[in-house]
Amino acid sequence: MKKICMAVAVAAFVLISSTSSWAKPLKVLAIGNSFTGSLNADMPRIAKDCGCELEYCLLIVGGCSLMHHMELAELAADDATYSPWMALFNFKDGTTYTCKDGHRIPLCDSLVPVMKTARDGTVKPRWDANIHKVLAGEKWDVVVIQQSSQMSWKASSYEPWTKMMIALIRSKAPQAKIMLQQTWSYNELEPRLKSWGMTSQEMYDKLTAAYLATAKKYKLDVIPTGKAFQLYREKKPVKDPWTEDIVGMLIDLPQKPAPDEKFDAVHSSAAGSYLQSCVWIAKLFGSDLANARLPKPLEKREYSLDLIRSCALEAVVWSKNAVRK
Numbered sequence: 001m002k003k004i005c006m007a008v009a010v011a012a013f014v015l016i017s018s019t020s021s022w023a024k025p026l027k028v029l030a031i032g033n034s035f036t037g038s039l040n041a042d043m044p045r046i047a048k049d050c051g052c053e054l055e056y057c058l059l060i061v062g063g064c065s066l067m068h069h070m071e072l073a074e075l076a077a078d079d080a081t082y083s084p085w086m087a088l089f090n091f092k093d094g095t096t097y098t099c100k101d102g103h104r105i106p107l108c109d110s111l112v113p114v115m116k117t118a119r120d121g122t123v124k125p126r127w128d129a130n131i132h133k134v135l136a137g138e139k140w141d142v143v144v145i146q147q148s149s150q151m152s153w154k155a156s157s158y159e160p161w162t163k164m165m166i167a168l169i170r171s172k173a174p175q176a177k178i179m180l181q182q183t184w185s186y187n188e189l190e191p192r193l194k195s196w197g198m199t200s201q202e203m204y205d206k207l208t209a210a211y212l213a214t215a216k217k218y219k220l221d222v223i224p225t226g227k228a229f230q231l232y233r234e235k236k237p238v239k240d241p242w243t244e245d246i247v248g249m250l251i252d253l254p255q256k257p258a259p260d261e262k263f264d265a266v267h268s269s270a271a272g273s274y275l276q277s278c279v280w281i282a283k284l285f286g287s288d289l290a291n292a293r294l295p296k297p298l299e300k301r302e303y304s305l306d307l308i309r310s311c312a313l314e315a316v317v318w319s320k321n322a323v324r325k
Contacts, residue, residue: 025053026284029134029176030144031085031165033064035183035225038268040088043277046292052285057089057138059129065148066161069131073168076130083112083128135172142284143169144223146181149266150192153185153206158214166218177221182211182319184226184272187247187265188238204230215323221283222323228279228315229272235307241265246272270295271303278312288313 030036037060047054061072061084076082111127111134135143145165151157169178185204186193193200204226215222229246238245242263249264268276274295281287289309 024141025055026141027138028054028056028142028144028284029059029138029140029173030056030146030181031059031069031131032144032146032181033060033062033148034267035146035149036060036144036181037086037088038273039277039280040090041270041277042274042295043280044090045295046274046277046281046289047285049291049293050281050285050287050289051291052281052287054281054284055090057087057129057134059085059087059131059134061085063148063150065151066145066158066165067151068148069145070161070164070168073131073165076132080130080133081112083130085129085131085134087111087127087129087134089127131168132172135169140173140176142179143173143176144179144181145169146183147207147210149183149186152183152210153196153198153203155206155210155213158210162214162218178218179221179223180211180215181223182226183207184229184247184268187245188241189248189263190265212322220323222319223280223283224315224319224322225276225279227318228275228311229268231311231314232275232307235311245269246275271298271301271308274298275308275312278308279315282312282316283319 030039036058039056040058043056044054061068064072072084076084111129114126114128145162146152147158166178169176185200185207188200190200193203196203198206207226211222211226214220232246236244241248246269247265247267248269249267278289278292281292282289289312292305292309294303294305294308
């Protein structure tokens with residue numbers, strides 16, 4: 001049955017991607033928060049495995065909404081040294097975090113190295129960025145934006161900030177295709193769901209309606225990360241949210257956390273981050289992910305690559321139809 005479902009997903013994907021896939025290398029800029037930063041773990045390797053030439057920069061401010069990005073952008077416009085965004089990026093050789101001579105010099109010139117001490121005591125550069133300089137520093141093929149997760153389900157929170165962000169991007173990178181990343185709903189254990197008076201499913205329904213309305217308003221394409229997560233939940237129903245949901249930072253531990261240990265019910269698990277990167281590669285390049293490989297930690301946990309692939313590909317097919325309706 002799983003093989004049949006996978007075959008159906010691939011066949012449907014091929015039908016919609018055959019005329020819209022990207023055959024060329026891509027330079028992608030994503031402006032977001034930790035829901036964007038999670039791409040840095042797996043996306044370079046998946047792209048390489050699938051034969052996709054990808055260079056990206058992820059501009060991140062923790063928990064940042066569209067409104068706050070634009071507030072920071074206003075300050076950054078008046079001060080070229082103001083760099084509140086953290087930049088994660090990769091080059092053609094797959095290097096992340098490091099700026100090497102001869103690679104992406106315009107982008108490197110747009111970033112400010114700040115030396116940070118890691119938990120293991122090693123000192124590495126963290127690259128801080130000014131959004132105006134980064135937008136103008138490369139000829140981006142795609143620029144991706146998103147709403148913050150805590151605001152994603154509130155349709156009124158998208159404006160006028162989406163309009164302002166689109167105007168900023170078009171003024172600095174007029175050649176770029178602008179896309180939306182549809183984010184995901186929280187694990188049922190997240191306390192804010194109760195305070196908002198909704199379930200995880202209801203949060204998903206609301207955020208999906210808001211993203212699709214925004215996409216239709218501005219004629220933007222959608223990277224359907226949230227839909228892929230929801231498909232995963234449907235295909236592998238969550239019996240124990242502590243250990244089985246695709247969302248939850250402690251999902252990859254062999255046991256439940258101790259009573260006094262904080263459980264992150266907002267961010268994706270390692271499997272979720274991998275699924276997210278699969279969605280991005282499938283959407284951006286039209287890849288069927290046939291050559292994607294699971295990271296060893298996920299192999300040891302016996303995650304199903306076919307299930308992850310089918311969720312990613314089905315979500316991409318859904319995104320095409322949903323925006324057209």
